[in-house]
Amino acid sequence: MALKRVRFTFPEEMIKEPVIHRMGHEFQVVTNIRMADVDEHTGWVVLEIEGDPGEIERSLAWAQSRGVRVDPVGGDIVEG
């Protein structure tokens, strides 16, 4: 089992979709929302995902394919 922390950013057209709920149904992962801020134009969620490492990666790839942007929680690591 592994635990991964990521930040989801939702584009405006996806704000109403229950992506995290569906992710937990489609894949063998436990999702835990730790922080979030959503308004009518955009929204982000800091999420903990627990599960088999491969299953976590598959669930994140699925979320990305739905249009969610997935980033490391602490911001980009690569700097100038």
Added chain:
Amino acid sequence: MSFAKSLRCRECHREYPLAAIHVCEFCFGPLEVAYDYDAIRRNTSRESIAAGPASLWRYRNLLPCDANAAVDIGAGFTPLIHAKNLGKALGLPRLYIKNDTVNPTWSFKDRVVAIASTRARELGYEKLACASTGNLANSVSAHAAAAGMDAVVFIPHDLEAGKVLGSSIYGPTLVKVRGNYDAVNRLCAELAGSYNWAFVNVNVRPYYSEGSKTLGFEIAEQLGWRAPDHCVVPIASGSLFVKIRKGLDELAKIGLIDPPRTRMSGAQATGCSPVAVAWEEGSMNFRPQRPNTIARSLAIGNPADGYYSLVQLRDTEGACGNVNDEEIVKGMTLLAETEGIFGETAAGVTVASLKQLAERGRISPDELTVAFITGAGFKTSEAVAEALRPPLEVEASMESFEQACEALQKAEVPA
């Protein structure tokens, strides 16, 4: 010794020991170094600072590591210049340039890496690491060499040869990662979590970012112990932008300057402008972007301190420039032609943003304004090469030379 007493969460204010950790376990807020300011005040004066070395280590009492064991390659205490020519061109007669191109590896990153490497060595680390598109890689490689530490530096596979050489000369383990920006970022986030290395901008980030405060200390001292009215700072992760102001606030806290009323303005390239766009929209939520700009040293699409940058823009009544690649090149040449300073593309972003903000009335001509030039131009010379006038080519004769001068003169006189 250091007057640092703990790490503290910026969000929930929980305290942690001074270890190699950077995120609050409860709320995921960033950790920041907390100091015993009463003790610093008792032990620090303008005179004691002035008697210190001509480097950032003159501010030793306000740094989170022991200056007696510093990894010191001479970072900091760079010139502050009254930019009369550039100021005249922009209608800003009280404009100053903080010229950080003259640091040991030619960028302000030497400030943050000096602190990160010193603290990493104190914490017992033997390896320094980073992921970078240039400046940070150069500085980590150089400081590790001077500290007798190993360096592991990750770079994108398509990095320009000049930037690769600027790191490899110091002998690090240089790793070119194939893949796009997101892939490199993802791999490095995983590596940082898996290896027991001092990843300068990850697990030792609270110490690393304190190095940027020294820019705030220096400009106040160089202005005769006063804060400027306005600062214009390039924004990448946002850490530099936030910490310059923290430096000014700390000097006030220990009684060395009056409380600053400095307006803090930012500068971003249109091809990577999450903070500028959020500021323009009046939102405190930035949307991460995929960078596409010649200003690669500012190309952070998901800035760690993006939110805090927006807070600072709002609280200090600052503004954020947003300039395209063409304006960036013009900014680089304008700086060079007016002040004799060859800055990199980030400098072009800063100067072009100064111009934009001055034209829009966001900077008043009355304000004592400091613009931060954070890296040297030879690192990104390819960005301006095509925009520059080619040299005159002549035969080895007086006649040929004079003909060429005449032709040049004719070309320069508008029809």
